[in-house]
Amino acid sequence: MKGIPVPAAFIVLILWLLLSFPVIGQGFSSSDDTSRKVDSLIEIHRLNEQCLLINFGYDAVTAINTSKGIVVIDAGISSGLTARYRKIIENEFQGNDFAYVINTHGHPDHVGGNSVFPESGIIGHSNCAQEIAGQWKNPEKVIERLSRIVDQNEVQLLANKPGTLEWNESYTQKIRYLCAYQDAINSVPVRQPDSIFSDSLNLDLGNVRLEMFYFGKCHSSSDILIYVPEMKMLFIGDLFFKYGRPGISDSLMTEKDRWKQAIQWLENRTVHIEHIIGGHGQLLSINDLKDFNKNILRYCSIE
Numbered sequence: 380m381k382g383i384p385v386p387a388a389f390i391v392l393i394l395w396l397l398l399s400f401p402v403i404g405q406g407f408s409s410s411d412d413t414s415r416k417v418d419s420l421i422e423i424h425r426l427n428e429q430c431l432l433i434n435f436g437y438d439a440v441t442a443i444n445t446s447k448g449i450v451v452i453d454a455g456i457s458s459g460l461t462a463r464y465r466k467i468i469e470n471e472f473q474g475n476d477f478a479y480v481i482n483t484h485g486h487p488d489h490v491g492g493n494s495v496f497p498e499s500g501i502i503g504h505s506n507c508a509q510e511i512a513g514q515w516k517n518p519e520k521v522i523e524r525l526s527r528i529v530d531q532n533e534v535q536l537l538a539n540k541p542g543t544l545e546w547n548e549s550y551t552q553k554i555r556y557l558c559a560y561q562d563a564i565n566s567v568p569v570r571q572p573d574s575i576f577s578d579s580l581n582l583d584l585g586n587v588r589l590e591m592f593y594f595g596k597c598h599s600s601s602d603i604l605i606y607v608p609e610m611k612m613l614f615i616g617d618l619f620f621k622y623g624r625p626g627i628s629d630s631l632m633t634e635k636d637r638w639k640q641a642i643q644w645l646e647n648r649t650v651h652i653e654h655i656i657g658g659h660g661q662l663l664s665i666n667d668l669k670d671f672n673k674n675i676l677r678y679c680s681i682e
């Protein structure tokens with residue numbers, strides 16, 4: 380759209396998107412095909428009696444039912460999709476007392492749905508609010524970027540055969556970014572954490588305790604670990620993936636002393652951990668965790 384003045388370019392873009400994707404401007408209604416398709420691709424996993432993992436492509440939200448209310452870990456990329464996850468959680472747990480949302484870090488695909496829980500406290504590291512504010516410094520750029528990603532996924536979608544895994548992946552990606560785009564053009568505010576900590580935080584929720592620890596700047600500026608001893612469960616956000624592959628941003632390798640403390644914190648708990656949940660719903664093994672610890676210590680020894 381070179382040469383077209385910016386406001387006109389946006390009008391053209393919005394018109395094009397309205398024509399291309401009927402979901403924009405209408406939201407999702409339970410009667411349309413898109414809505415049904417989206418619902419059919421939302422996966423609900425019961426990790427145990429009290430713990431629910433909801434996935435839509437790379438969107439992942441976990442809910443833990445405690446005697447002091449429901450705790451949601453990460454809130455997905457958008458308010459539109461997360462409103463759907465919220466309904467599923469309410470239905471599964473037969474309740475709607477959402478006590479807290481915890482952000483594993485401040486990236487947009489983990490905090491985009493915070494506003495769907497207006498009654499809950501939002502917990503995160505003290506760098507998280509700053510990180511969110513930084514992402515929204517230039518909303519026009521955000522809108523441009525999101526629309527470009529939607530566009531790329533639409534191209535991918537057309538190249539794939541409907542019903543295949545590749546098609547489903549492109550479809551969920553397109554919908555995720557489309558919903559994030561909708562939030563951006565509608566100026567839906569991203570709620571920032573209002574209960575912040577800089578070192579560690581323990582939460583006693585009656586039948587469940589949560590132990591949180593700041594990892595140090597690594598994948599983002601606000602990565603935290605969340606350990607739930609009663610469930611032998613560890614949440615790691617985007618700190619690592621299969622085979623312990625770390626999600627390090629090179630520009631953020633400035634807190635290696637903190638990394639060493641975090642690895643020690645993890646090693647003190649490793650024998651008690653049975654389930655590791657990544658920030659995009661990936662279920663990881665103890666070996667993945669051990670490999671991650673080794674990889675990080677290797678990074679720490681390189682000055």
Ligand SMILES: [Zn+2]
Pocket residue numbers: 484486598599617
């Ligand atoms: Zn991330």
